[in-house]
Amino acid sequence: MQDRIDGSKLRDNVSDSTSDDGNPDDLVDEGWESEEGAEDTEDLQYTCLFSDDNFPSLQQMLEHDSTVNGFDLVAEVRRMARNGVKTPSDADLQKDGFLENEEYLRPVIEDDVVLVSVDEILNQAAALDASQGNGELQQNGTTASTAEARIEDKQKIADLEEQLARLQSEFKSYKEMAVRTLDKRWTASNQESNEISPVVGTSSSTALDSATNHPSTFASDDLNTLNESNLQLDQNTGPDSYFDSYSHHTIHETMLKDTVRTNAYHHFIHGHKSLFINKTVLDVGCGTGILSFFCARAGAKEVHAVDNSSIIQRAREIARVNHLSDIVQTHRGQIEHLHYSTPALNQLWGKIDILVSEWMGYALLYEAMLDSVITARDLYLRPASSPSTPDTAGLMVPSHCTLHLAPVHDPDYLSETQSFWYEVYNLNYTPMVQSADFHTDAVVRDVSPSTLCAPSILLKTFALQTITHADLEFRAPFSFQLSEDIESLDGFCLWFDAFFLPPPANMRRELPRDVDGAKWKGPGVAFSTGPKGELTHWQMVWLGIDRVTERVGGTGKGDETVGGGVAKGTGAGDETTGRGKGKMPPRRLEEGTMIEGTVSYSKRKEKRLDERQEREAKRRELEILVEWSVIGTNEEVVERGSQMWLMR
Secondary structure, three states: OOOOOOHHHOOOOOOOOOOOOOOHHHOOOHHHHHHHHHHHOOOOOEEOOOOOOEEOOHHHHHHHHHHOOOOOHHHHHHHHHHHOOOOOOHHHHHOOOOOOOHHHOOOOOOOOHHHHHHHHHHHHHHHHHHHHHHHHHHHOOOOHHHHHHHHHHHHHHHHHHHHHHHHHHHHHHHHHHHHHHHHHHHHHHHHHHOOOOOOOOOOHHHHHHHHHHOHHHOOHHHHHHHHOOOOOOOHHHOOOHHHHOOOOHHHHHHHHHOHHHHHHHHHHHHHOHHHHOOOEEEEEOOOOOHHHHHHHHOOOOEEEEEEOOOHHHHHHHHHHHOOOOOOEEEEEOOOOOHHHOOHHHHOOOOOEOEEEEOOOEOOEOOOOHHHHHHHHHHHHEOOOOOOOOHHHOOEEEOOEEEEEEEEEOOHHHHHHHOHHHHOEOOEOOHHHHOOHHHHHEOEEEOOOHHHEOOOOEEEEEEEOOOOOHHHHOEEEEEEEEOOOOEOOOOEEEEEEEEEEOOOOHHHOOOOOOOOOHHHOOOOOEEEEOOOOOOOOOOOEEEEEOOOOOOEOOOOOOOEEEEOOEEEEOOOOOOHHHOOOOEOOOOOOEOOOOEEEEEEEEEEOOOOOOOOHHHHHHHHHOEEEEEEEEEEOOOOOEEEEEEEEEEEO
């Protein structure tokens, strides 16, 4: 798979420097210190609480009262602090002249020095509390860190119990599937031979148990049948390169350092705290837990952070050291399956107030994580109270994403990536350019806005409140009018914008056709990953047109394979349209030329079903097909093309 790029490749983000304003509370009247210094020079006398005896220090007076009179003032202060002190009732406070009555303000002893030493008494009480508290903890063999360790141990035990329950459930499902598969095969065999089951007098379940103890009794065909079944096991039970790739700190460092991405979530969550206070939140694909912690600090009552990689252990530790473990609960596993083995989540079906996730991939849909988010939404998000009040449903964060496309003329990039291979150390390396994957792979790169030769268009709006699984494979039309003369159409550029809209704007099914996340002035927060916005770790996706590969094997109707797709001609002998054998040549296009066509998104089809890990990887890869026609200023079609790119 293609990991998200290293953060060092981002443009340097210039952030506004801020300076702390002066705090009036930090300013101390200069006169106080001098007056206190003058008092220190006086001979202070501390009078006993039970007699007229005077002492030169507060400590001597306290010791006298404790030993002679049996009264420990510090201990009494501690007791009052622990048990609370009776305060005047509301009725007393409402009586006329209550607070003006000097009865509550006049000291028993005039000019009593002990009254001005209250802070010292309180400090002694606090110190005694701390020392005794530490002594008690040591005596009981329990320290604060040990208590935290116990909490962590309990969490680990709970996680292990969840994992055990999940494994038991999966084994049961696997066994049932195996039984059905063997029954089917044996039944088919019996029908053909009119014979009884191979294991006489034994149910298929018992036969399976026996076969499990003796693997040789399984025919290879039986194992292949099981491997090719549609049984969907939790990917956490075996090695999975996709989830493993998110176990390393470098990818999370890259994402956290992407200030465009992270600040958008932070600004929305903390700028709309009223939406989060006392709410229950689900974070799908939480990673290190940063979004969960934002929600917790914004006032969420309960946050469930879910991730299927081992990074969830770091998220749990980060929650603990930041004293957020009582709010943020972590769960490891795929959100599609966790409800089977996690009672805490099973009880939250239809009760989650907010679902937050950073699910966006390259070209928006690479990695297919949006499928998991939609499943989580349908399982857990609180539905609307009635069809007439859809805005009462739970909130999706972000609420919308938009996919954008623009044509590109970038001769400098082509020179760097293609011309390089024409001569390498005085050797002809052109076979590298002509390799199958050179032009069929979508490339993640920073596309300069100066290379866009027409205004971009909005291909599709993804409204997270209502989008379905079926909407993730689509075909969308486009139409461009060149804003300048270009030597050739070199390719297309894809990117996405993300929008965080509060209710009721979050329920919009469509956004304006000219919407731009980089210039958003509407409600909430937005950002763009396009060429005209600040660079993000997603960058843009470059779809380069293959004008190098020799096209062979046409259909005779002007259709020739080009870079995994088809280049279509318009008439016999018309070389400029790509008809016939040979390359699809570049063509100079004038300002005002129209480029029309469609973009199709589809998940890469599975070709091998005997390896679950490869099957999962293929499911997350993305196929992007662009079909286009170039219409000259004289309204004649001068080029038709069709090319498939693979996002992997």
